[in-house]
Amino acid sequence: MSASWLLIILLALAGLGFLLGRNRALASVGGDLRKLHSLPNYYGFNVAMLAFVPAVLVLGLWAVAQPMVIDASASGVIPQTYYQDEGALNLIMSDVRRVAEGLDLAVAQGVLSASEATVLNTQTTDLRALLGGVGVALGSEVAPEVLAAAQKMRVMTATGNWIMTAIVLAAGLGGFLVAVRMTQATLRARNLVESGILILLIGAASIAILTTLGIVLSLIFNTINFFSLFPAGDFLFGTTWSPEGRGGSEHLGILPLLWGTIYISLVALVVAVPIGLFAAVYLSEYASRTTRGFAKPLLEVLAGIPTIVYGLFALTIVGPMLVSVFGADGLGWMQGTRSVMTAGLVMGVMLIPFVSSLSDDIINAVPQTMRDGSYGLGATQSETVRQVVLPAALPGIVGAILLAASRAIGETMIVVMGAGAAARLDLNPFAAMTTVTAKIVSQLTGDSDFASPEALVAFALGMTLFILTLGLNVLALYIVRKYREQYE
Amino acid sequence: MSDPAVKSSLLTTDAHTRRRNAAEKRFRAYGLAAIAIGLVFLVLLLGSILFKGVGAFQQTFITLDVELLEAKLDKSGNRDPAQMAKVTTFGYNPLLDAAIKRATEGAGVENPFTKGKDLRKLLSAGAANQVRQFVLANPDRIGETVTFRLLASSRVDGYFKGRVTRESLARDKNLTPAHLEMVDGLREAGVVAKRFNPGFITGADASESRPEQAGIGVSMLGSFFMMLVVLALSLPIGVAASIYLEEFARQNWFTDLIEVNISNLAAVPSIVFGILGLAVFIQFAHLPQSAPLVGGLVLTLMTLPTIIISTRASLKSVPPSIREAALGVGASKMQTVFHHVLPLAMPGILTGTIIGLAQALGETAPLLLIGMVGYIASNYPGGIVEGFLSPNSAMPAQIYEWAKRADPAYYERAWGGIIILLVFLMTMNIIAVILRRRFERRW
Numbered sequence: 052m053s054a055s056w057l058l059i060i061l062l063a064l065a066g067l068g069f070l071l072g073r074n075r076a077l078a079s080v081g082g083d084l085r086k087l088h089s090l091p092n093y094y095g096f097n098v099a100m101l102a103f104v105p106a107v108l109v110l111g112l113w114a115v116a117q118p119m120v121i122d123a124s125a126s127g128v129i130p131q132t133y134y135q136d137e138g139a140l141n142l143i144m145s146d147v148r149r150v151a152e153g154l155d156l157a158v159a160q161g162v163l164s165a166s167e168a169t170v171l172n173t174q175t176t177d178l179r180a181l182l183g184g185v186g187v188a189l190g191s192e193v194a195p196e197v198l199a200a201a202q203k204m205r206v207m208t209a210t211g212n213w214i215m216t217a218i219v220l221a222a223g224l225g226g227f228l229v230a231v232r233m234t235q236a237t238l239r240a241r242n243l244v245e246s247g248i249l250i251l252l253i254g255a256a257s258i259a260i261l262t263t264l265g266i267v268l269s270l271i272f273n274t275i276n277f278f279s280l281f282p283a284g285d286f287l288f289g290t291t292w293s294p295e296g297r298g299g300s301e302h303l304g305i306l307p308l309l310w311g312t313i314y315i316s317l318v319a320l321v322v323a324v325p326i327g328l329f330a331a332v333y334l335s336e337y338a339s340r341t342t343r344g345f346a347k348p349l350l351e352v353l354a355g356i357p358t359i360v361y362g363l364f365a366l367t368i369v370g371p372m373l374v375s376v377f378g379a380d381g382l383g384w385m386q387g388t389r390s391v392m393t394a395g396l397v398m399g400v401m402l403i404p405f406v407s408s409l410s411d412d413i414i415n416a417v418p419q420t421m422r423d424g425s426y427g428l429g430a431t432q433s434e435t436v437r438q439v440v441l442p443a444a445l446p447g448i449v450g451a452i453l454l455a456a457s458r459a460i461g462e463t464m465i466v467v468m469g470a471g472a473a474a475r476l477d478l479n480p481f482a483a484m485t486t487v488t489a490k491i492v493s494q495l496t497g498d499s500d501f502a503s504p505e506a507l508v509a510f511a512l513g514m515t516l517f518i519l520t521l522g523l524n525v526l527a528l529y530i531v532r533k534y535r536e537q538y539e
Numbered sequence: 540m541s542d543p544a545v546k547s548s549l550l551t552t553d554a555h556t557r558r559r560n561a562a563e564k565r566f567r568a569y570g571l572a573a574i575a576i577g578l579v580f581l582v583l584l585l586g587s588i589l590f591k592g593v594g595a596f597q598q599t600f601i602t603l604d605v606e607l608l609e610a611k612l613d614k615s616g617n618r619d620p621a622q623m624a625k626v627t628t629f630g631y632n633p634l635l636d637a638a639i640k641r642a643t644e645g646a647g648v649e650n651p652f653t654k655g656k657d658l659r660k661l662l663s664a665g666a667a668n669q670v671r672q673f674v675l676a677n678p679d680r681i682g683e684t685v686t687f688r689l690l691a692s693s694r695v696d697g698y699f700k701g702r703v704t705r706e707s708l709a710r711d712k713n714l715t716p717a718h719l720e721m722v723d724g725l726r727e728a729g730v731v732a733k734r735f736n737p738g739f740i741t742g743a744d745a746s747e748s749r750p751e752q753a754g755i756g757v758s759m760l761g762s763f764f765m766m767l768v769v770l771a772l773s774l775p776i777g778v779a780a781s782i783y784l785e786e787f788a789r790q791n792w793f794t795d796l797i798e799v800n801i802s803n804l805a806a807v808p809s810i811v812f813g814i815l816g817l818a819v820f821i822q823f824a825h826l827p828q829s830a831p832l833v834g835g836l837v838l839t840l841m842t843l844p845t846i847i848i849s850t851r852a853s854l855k856s857v858p859p860s861i862r863e864a865a866l867g868v869g870a871s872k873m874q875t876v877f878h879h880v881l882p883l884a885m886p887g888i889l890t891g892t893i894i895g896l897a898q899a900l901g902e903t904a905p906l907l908l909i910g911m912v913g914y915i916a917s918n919y920p921g922g923i924v925e926g927f928l929s930p931n932s933a934m935p936a937q938i939y940e941w942a943k944r945a946d947p948a949y950y951e952r953a954w955g956g957i958i959i960l961l962v963f964l965m966t967m968n969i970i971a972v973i974l975r976r977r978f979e980r981r982w
Contacts, residue, residue: 083976118825245873247786255779256788259800259847262840266811269818289900326573333570350577356584357901360957363942367950368587394672400580407577431559431565461808463904468942488810492907495817513814517807522804 065103068227073100077526081303089241100247101230104222113215121207126198141502150201153187160185184204200505270322270517273510280504292474294505303508307474315470316459322399324452326407335414336436354404358464360418365397365469377481379530385481389471398465402455413447446530453527457520463488487512588957595955599691599699600734603638605670606684618678628667634964644714647725651717660714663690693751695722744916750948757916757958761831761931768835769842769899774892777846786855786876805844812841813905828910829930838899849891853884858982860953886978890971892975897967903935911936934960
């Protein structure tokens with residue numbers, strides 16, 4: 052029985068349980084509500100919960116675990132002499148899965164009978180043609196090892212599904228019966244239901260932890276895979292980046308990518324920090340209420356515009372504009388529309404509202420008494436800002452700049468569209484360079500074969516990116532928090 | 540400092556004060572300039588979006604009277620659909636050639652072309668299919684002369700929009716300057732004209748060589764299904780997580796861990812969520828690539844921190860007196876939260892959710908990794924299940940895809956797509972602002 056049918060049955064069971072539990076509770080006190088511990092609906096919910104939740108948990112766990120177990124034992128069928136490394140095994144296993152899937156389809160469509168499908172032989176049947184007929188295209192002829200593994204997979208899946216159906220239904224019915232039996236006037240049904248809900252709430256809150264765990268694990272495992280295929284030293288300290296198709300790349304050094312990332316982020320910060328900071332100072336210290344009410348939301352519109360728009364802006368407007376000044380017709384520094392400057396300028400514009408609203412909050416948090424003290428000593432407004440407010444707000448502003456830097460490093464669309472694809476170590480800001488994020492995109496799009504170092508390197512790049520941005524964020528939060536303690 | 544020996548007056552400002560006042564004025568000017576620069580960029584950005592994108596909503600159409608000859612379209616004459624379907628678009632081409640020829644004669648325009656193939660370059664490659672679909676749907680019209688409004692080819696469209704000139708066609712295989720002479724004549728006769736093109740909003744993506752046919756409709760549906768997933772998952776999970784953290788959690792290492800995780804996830808680059816989606820949902824769980832379901836799951840994880848942070852703020856703004864009153868009349872903690880606190884916090888929660896959804900709608904980078912770019916969204920999903928599970932594109936992914944294509948006609952499409960995307964984002968944000976204004980309570 053398929054998982055969706057099981058789910059429908061469990062839902063029906065829960066609905067039935069609700070009615071039964073409620074009625075049983077009411078019947079146990081002869082319809083006199085005052086004698087019940089909880090409101091009658093809680094008794095119904097209690098039965099529904101016990102019938103549904105444990106069974107669904109079992110179903111979910113089983114659905115996740117079964118393919119893993121089956122994969123592991125099916126890959127055991129394939130002899131070690133048949134493949135060279137993990138990557139090749141992964142490819143074979145995806146073939147195995149397709150053969151198994153194709154056989155199931157063939158049985159479902161009536162091309163093969165169930166018993167015929169179990170005794171197939173690669174010598175006597177042309178499996179590739181057979182499976183092609185039911186819509187499963189295979190890249191090569193089916194080897195006997197692959198067929199054996201596929202058959203084992205099918206057998207195990209079939210038995211696994213039967214066991215799953217039995218266990219899930221047993222869990223559902225068991226919970227149902229236990230809950231119905233315990234339903235009586237003195238049962239503290241509300242407390243039970245409420246603790247169930249509390250567990251649900253805790254589960255929802257833990258998703259944040261699970262997400263982080265998912266990110267870290269998927270990065271770590273694939274990075275380890277990558278380092279088993281490619282020396283870590285060459286990756287971390289290599290100065291050339293030139294991936295070549297599938298396998299056999301000698302130069303996958305991260306340094307040119309890191310340099311591109313840092314250079315572009317630097318240009319972006321040089322644009323965003325002065326503009327954002329001055330805007331924040333003006334808005335919080337000088338602007339009238341009306342100017343502030345009109346300029347601040349407008350600036351924040353810049354933050355709400357999707358990055359793809361900035362990317363297109365860089366590609367089709369800023370790039371050609373820069374080329375007309377610095378290109379071959381002008382100063383001759385720029386080759387194409389894509390360059391560090393193109394991406395950096397546009398990214399800077401994107402970061403202006405980010406820097407200004409963060410700094411605005413921080414400047415506003417500086418106590419008014421400090422300003423009053425400065426005015427009392429005869430300082431002008433700008434002297435107060437420069438010599439009192441900004442130094443007091445400095446740690447917070449540094450934090451804001453670090454957060455902006457982390458944004459810039461992690462930004463993808465603008466650099467994919469505006470920065471170019473060539474990885475190089477160059478000082479010319481009008482040269483095309485590429486970044487860590489842009490290369491993650493280019494190494495992982497298109498082919499879905501994750502076994503080659505050229506694809507796996509993207510995970511190592513992702514790991515680098517994750518560590519960099521996490522470090523910057525943690526540092527920024529630490530600085531901001533430390534600063535807050537001074538005034539509160 | 541001024542020299543005490545020099546007599547100074549309060550009425551005349553000395554050089555030092557003048558310098559200080561000048562510095563003050565300069566500082567103020569810097570601030571104003573910074574804001575002005577920011578606003579100029581905003582105007583530049585929005586202006587160029589409008590300027591470059593509005594063209595995509597208009598398209599050049601050629602109005603032709605096509606004679607639907609029975610001899611060509613239905614040789615047997617018994618209107619058998621299977622027989623008629625055998626006539627491919629090639630069979631329709633001669634009819635179009637004749638129609639163009641008649642139109643040029645009617646308009647009194649000189650026609651230097653003898654070959655139908657050259658004449659047909661005025662029309663989109665999809666024009667024959669448009670006529671064919673009409674004939675297959677209305678077999679009884681065969682034999683009549685029907686007026687069609689057909690898409691012009693993208694070069695002709697570019698000529699109308701100023702993108703294509705006679706000089707730029709010098710080395711172009713797809714159109715010659717002689718065609719443009721004809722187009723000029725036909726324009727005066729009213730046969731060729733630029734009109735509003737609903738196909739851009741509702742249509743499907745087209746192949747690389749037919750920009751005039753491409754529309755954003757299918758990827759809009761992809762985005763819609765993705766947003767359904769995001770809404771269905773992130774709202775309940777986000778609200779449940781916030782209720783736990785705000786109302787029930789005790790201060791201990793576990794809640795600290797959750798808090799740290801949420802604030803860090805809010806700052807993780809979106810591309811990292813794409814890597815997570817690729818590794819967990821596609822590599823590990825074998826969910827279908829390019830499916831809106833996967834996109835929705837990834838965007839859910841990305842939006843959750845935003846929703847949790849705003850939900851917690853609105854739960855916090857419900858005054859404790861409400862909770863105390865409910866507890867006082869005998870409600871349990873859970874009843875207090877679900878019957879009293881949550882309904883009062885709902886407007887704030889919805890506002891935060893809409894803003895989170897708007898963010899998710901415009902996000903592109905994670906979609907690149909789960910294969911929503913590069914997929915040509917040329918078919919509408921067949922049903923609701925297919926809408927979630929079959930490969931599709933999404934609006935920002937479609938825009939990126941168009942921006943990557945070589946034909947400059949696609950840039951215009953990309954900008955046009957951005958206008959549509961921004962209209963959605965603006966509507967969502969305005970709804971959020973209205974909700975906030977209308978329902979926000981100050982205690």
